[in-house]
Amino acid sequence: MRANRLLSLLWLLKSGRSWTAATLAKELEVSARTVLRDVEALSAAGVPVYCDRGRAGGVRLLPGFTTDVAALTSGEAQALLSAVAAAPLTALGLASDLSSALRKITAALPEQTLPSVRLADRILIDPGGWHGIPAPAGFDALQRAVLEGRRLAFRYQSRTADRPARRTVDPAGLVNAAGAWYVAAFHRGRLRFYHTWRISRVEPLREPARIPGEFDLAAAWAQARSVWHESHVPVSARVRLRLSAASRLHPSVQPITLPPGSPDRWVELDLGFKDMAQAVAVCASVGADLVVLAPAKLRDAIIERCRQVLELYNQPEAS
Numbered sequence: 001m002r003a004n005r006l007l008s009l010l011w012l013l014k015s016g017r018s019w020t021a022a023t024l025a026k027e028l029e030v031s032a033r034t035v036l037r038d039v040e041a042l043s044a045a046g047v048p049v050y051c052d053r054g055r056a057g058g059v060r061l062l063p064g065f066t067t068d069v070a071a072l073t074s075g076e077a078q079a080l081l082s083a084v085a086a087a088p089l090t091a092l093g094l095a096s097d098l099s100s101a102l103r104k105i106t107a108a109l110p111e112q113t114l115p116s117v118r119l120a121d122r123i124l125i126d127p128g129g130w131h132g133i134p135a136p137a138g139f140d141a142l143q144r145a146v147l148e149g150r151r152l153a154f155r156y157q158s159r160t161a162d163r164p165a166r167r168t169v170d171p172a173g174l175v176n177a178a179g180a181w182y183v184a185a186f187h188r189g190r191l192r193f194y195h196t197w198r199i200s201r202v203e204p205l206r207e208p209a210r211i212p213g214e215f216d217l218a219a220a221w222a223q224a225r226s227v228w229h230e231s232h233v234p235v236s237a238r239v240r241l242r243l244s245a246a247s248r249l250h251p252s253v254q255p256i257t258l259p260p261g262s263p264d265r266w267v268e269l270d271l272g273f274k275d276m277a278q279a280v281a282v283c284a285s286v287g288a289d290l291v292v293l294a295p296a297k298l299r300d301a302i303i304e305r306c307r308q309v310l311e312l313y314n315q316p317e318a319s
Contacts, residue, residue, distance in 0.1 A: 005030065009038050013049060018058035035059075138202030142183055146171045151205040152185065157198045164200060170209040173217040184217060186210065193224055232275035237283070238293040240266050245289035250282045268293070280305060 005028055012019060012027060021032040028035065039059055042049045048062035138154065145152045152171050155164035169185035169192075176182075181196040186209075244263035246254065253271050261267070273279035280301045283290055292299045 006038055006041060009035070010042065010047065013059065013061045018052065018060045020058045024059065137200060139181070139196060141202040141204050142171070142196065142199070143174065145202075145204045145209070146174055146183070148204075149209050149211075151207045151209050152183075153203040153205055154199045155201045156194060157200070167194075168205070169194075170211055172209070172211045172215055172220075175217070175221050177221075184220060191220055191224075193221070232277075235273045235276050235279045235295075235298065237271050237273065237279055237295065237298055238268065239271055239283065240268055240291040240293060241286070242266055242289040245286050248286055248289075250278075250285075253278075253282055276301065 008028060009024065012024060021035045024035045025032045039049055039051070049059065050062065051059050142152070142154075144150075150171075151168065153166065153168045156167050157164040167187055169183075169187045171183055171185045172191070173184040174181060175184060175193065182193040183196060183199070184191065184193050186192075241249075242263070243258060243261055243265050246258055249255075249271075253273060255269050255271070259267050271282075273282065276298065279298050283292055283298070284302050284305055292302060
C-alpha cells in the first residue's frame with residue numbers, strides 16, 4: 001500500500017510544480033504528517049526531493065530529474081493503454097500524439113510486462129475514420145480558451161429559441177459523452193453544458209475565466225446527468241410492428257426476443273423508451289411498418305409530427 005502511495009507521490013511531484021503538504025495529503029487521501037514521512041522516504045531512496053519554506057514554498061523535485069515507467073504493473077499498463085486508446089482525442093488534434101505515446105509506453109515497460117500489454121500493437125488511431133467526421137466549427141478556439149483559462153463569447157442556438165443568442169461565458173472544461181462534445185461554462189454565475197454543435201462564431205476574449213476554486217468537472221457532469229435523467233419520464237408503448245422492420249428500431253429499445261414468422265408478419269410488442277421525445281423519434285423513424293396502439297398521447301404526438309412534415313412539403317416552393 002505504501003509503495004503505491006510513494007509512486008503516486010513521485011508522479012505528482014514530477015509535474016514540476018511546488019506542492020504544499022496539505023494539497024498532497026488531499027490528493028493522496030492521507031494526513032499531512034504521512035506526506036512528510038513519505039517525502040523523507042523518497043529522499044532516503046535517492047530521489048532529489050526537497051522542501052522550500054515560506055508562503056510560496058512547498059515540496060518539489062530537483063529540476064531535470066527523470067524516471068521511466070518500469071514501476072507500472074501489468075494491470076496498470078493494460079488499463080492505461082485501454083483507456084487512452086478509447087479516448088476521443090481526434091477532435092482535440094491529439095491522435096498522432098496518442099499513437100506516439102502508446103509506442104513510448106510499451107517500449108519503456110519491463111520485459112515481463114510486455115506479453116500482456118501488447119494492446120499498442122493492436123490499436124490504430126485514425127483521425128479520418130470511415131467518413132472523416134470533422135470537429136465542430138470553432139472547436140480549436142473552444143479548446144484553447146479552456147486550456148488557457150480565458151473567457152469566451154459565442155453564438156448559441158438553443159432548442160427552444162428561434163435564432164442563436166450571444167453568450168459570454170467562463171469555460172471550465174470539455175466533456176465528450178458518447179461522441180458528442182460539450183463545453184462546461186459559467187454564464188452569469190450558473191454552470192451550463194453547451195453542446196458544441198450548437199455553437200458558432202467563437203471569439204476567445206482576453207480576460208481570464210472566473211472559475212470557482214472548488215469546481216470539480218466530473219462531479220458537475222454527474223450532477224447534470226442525474227438531473228437530466230430525473231426530468232425525463234420513461235414511456236411504455238404497445239405497438240404493432242412488421243417483423244422485417246425490427247432491426248430498424250433503435251438498439252436501446254429493440255426487443256430481446258421476437259416471435260417466429262415471415263418477415264411480412266405483424267406482431268404486437270411492448271417497447272420502453274427513456275422519454276416521450278425518444279418514443280416519438282423512434283416510432284416515427286420506422287414509418288409505415290410500426291403502429292402505436294397505446295398510449296394515446298404518443299399516437300397524437302406522432303400524428304402531429306407527420307402533419308407538420310406534410311404541411312411543410314405542401315408549401316409552394318420559394319421563387
